[in-house]
Amino acid sequence: MRSPAESSAFVIGSAVVLPPAVESAAEAVRSGRITEEERERLGVTSVHVGAEPAPVLAAAAARAAAAEAGVEPDRVGHLLHAHTYYQGHDFWSPAHFIAHEAGFGSCVPMSVGQMCNGGAAALGIGVERVRHTACGEPVLSVATTADTFGGSGIDRWGSDYDTVYGDGATCVILSPEAGDTSAPALRVVALDSRARPQFEAMYREGDPFGTAPHELRAAIDVKATKRAFFERCGGTTEFRDVAIKTIGELVADVIDTAGVAITDVAATMLPRLSPKVLDLMYSAAIDPRLVPTLHCERDTTGHLGAGDFLANLDHLRRTDLLADRQYALVVGGGGGFTWSAALVQKVGPAVPRA
Template sequence: MRTGGRIWLSAADWLPAAAEKTADALAGGRVTIDEAEAMGYEQLPVSEEEPAPVLAVRAARRALSGAAVRPRDVGAVLHAWTYYQGHDFWSPAHYVAAAVGAHGAVPLGVQQMCNGAAAALQAAVHRLAAGDDAAPVLVTTGDRFARPGFDRWSGDYGVWYGDGGTAAVVGPAGPAAVPRGALVLDALRTRAVPALEAAHRDPGAFHPAPHSAGAVDVRRTKKAFLASHGKAGFLDRLRQETSAVLEATLREAGIGHNGRELSTVLLPRLGRATARDVYGPAVARVTDAPVADLGDRTGHLGAGDLLSNLAALTDDSGPYRLGRGRYAAVLSAGAGFTWSAVVVHRP
C-alpha cells in the first residue's frame, strides 16, 4: 500500500513502572541461563493491577496529546490485542473509545495476534484513503500477560512477554500541516501464510471456554507443530516471508531510488537469538541498513511492538530518534502467520 506521503501518524506507548528482572527470574528458576543468554533482555514491565485496555487508554491519551487532536474529533478507534482483555464477552474497543472521550467514533476490534497493530494501522489508512471521512483515526493496543493464565517467562519458546499499551493517531496530510513530531507513512505491506496457523493451535481439540485446558502453553503447540513440519523449514519460511514483505514495502516507498536511504530497520521485540537467526539474515537479503531490537527493557509487547517502535523514532531523548528527512522501516509479525512492514520518514 503506497500512501504517497498523504498519511501521518503520531505514536506513543505507556509501560507500567513495575518490572520483573531477568536476574530474579533466573534466581527463581523461571528461566535457564541458556534462555537468558539467547533472549538478551534485562527486564519485563509488569502491570500489577491495571488491565490491558486501561494500558491502551493511557497510551491513547499520550498519542492524542502529542498530535494535538481532541478525542471528540476522532472518527474511529481501532483496538488490537493478543491476549485476554479482562472480560469474556465484551468489546474492549468500545471501552477504549469511551474512556478517552471519543464518543462519536466508531470502535472496531482487530484480532490478528501480534501483528494486530499493523492490521489496525492498515485499516485506518484504508478508511482515510476512502475519503468518506477525513477525521483522524486512533489505533491502540493493550496486552497484559498475567498469571495464572499466562507465564510471561516460560509460556512460549524464545519469547518473553511484557505488559503495556501503545497508540497512534493517524490522519490525512492533505493541505494541512503534519503535527509536530509526527511521522509520514510512505508504505505499508502485509503478507500471510495461513497454513502455519497450527503452530499456535492445540492439536488435541478445540475447547468450549477460555482456559479450559489450563494456562496458555505455546511451547506445547509449537513443539507438536515442529515435530511434524520441521524446525529448519519453518525458520526458513519465516526468513523468506520477512524478506519478501520488507522488499515490497521498500520498493513501494522508493527506497534505494532518488537518494532515499534507510536509517534503520526496527525489529519485532523477540530477543537476541531471533534477531540473529531470523530477522537479521532476512533483512540483510534486502538492505544493508542497520537493524535494532528495542526490547531490552520491554520484552515482547504482544500486539504493541510496532507502535512502540514507531514511538521510539520520534522520542527526542532516545537513541533511535529519526532525523528530519530520514527514513526508517519497522517490521511486524504475528501468529497465523502474518508479516507486515512499514516505511516512514520524519518530515
C-alpha cells in the same frame, strides 16, 4: 475524495504506556522460572509488569497521544484496538471501552485480532481510513494495543520459547495531514502484509478444540503446541525457509512501492524478540545493505504482544534515530502467520519525553 495517488497518512501523535513496576531477568532466574542459559538467550534485562487491566492502559495511551497531538475527540472517526491476550472480561468489546474512556464518543471502535501482528494490522486499517476521507474536516484514526501477561493463565517468562512478554499499551493517531510542522510526524509512505496461514496450527497442534477458555489447559503452553507442530513437520526448516522468503519479498516490495532506494533507509526497526527468534525469521531475510541500520528495543520492555510495531513507531518519533526527512523501515509479524512492513519518513524534530 482524494485519489490514492494524492492521499497521505501521517502519525501525528503516539504514546507508549508501561506500568511502573518491573521484573528483572535475574529475578526470574532466582525464582526458577527460567534458567541462566535461557536468560542469556532472551536478550532482555527486565520487563514492565502491571496490576491495571490492559484496556485501562490502552485508554491512557490514547489520551496521552491525543493530548500531545492536540486532537479534538470528535475528529476521531475510527479506533482500532489489537491485543494478543486476555482483556479483563470474557464476553465484551475492549475497543468500545477504550473509545469511551479516551473521550472518542463519535468514533466507530473495532477490535483487530491478528496475534502479535495486530498493531500493524490496526495501523493498516487506520491508514486506509484516513487516506479515503472525504473532502472537508479531516477524519482521524486511532490505533491502540494493550497486553498484560500476569495471573495464572500465562507465564510471561516460560510459556513460550525464547520470548519474554512485557506488559504495556501503545497508541498512534493517524491523520491525512501532517499538521503543525514544528511537531514531529511520520509519513506512512508504504505499508503491506503477507500471510502464510499453513502455519496457524503452530499455536494449537496436538490440542482438540475447546468450548470455553482454559478448558483444555489451566495455563497457556505455547511450547507444547510448537513442539508438537515441529515434530509433525520434521523440524523448523520449512517454516524458516518460508518465513525468510516471505519477509524478504515483503520488505523489497514495500521499499519498491515507496519509490526509495534501499540505501535511503536510515533505520530498520525489528520486533522486540530474542536474538534466536530474530535469527529464525528475520535476520537472513533482511538485505545485507540494511544490516547496519538494524535496531531492536527489547532490553527493558521484552515483547509487547501486539504492541511492538506501534511502540517502534513511537520510538522513531521520540528519538534522534531519524533526522528530518529520513526514512525508516518497521518490520513485524505474528502467529498465523502474518508479517508486515512499513516504510515511514520522519517529518520534524524528535518529541522530548515527559
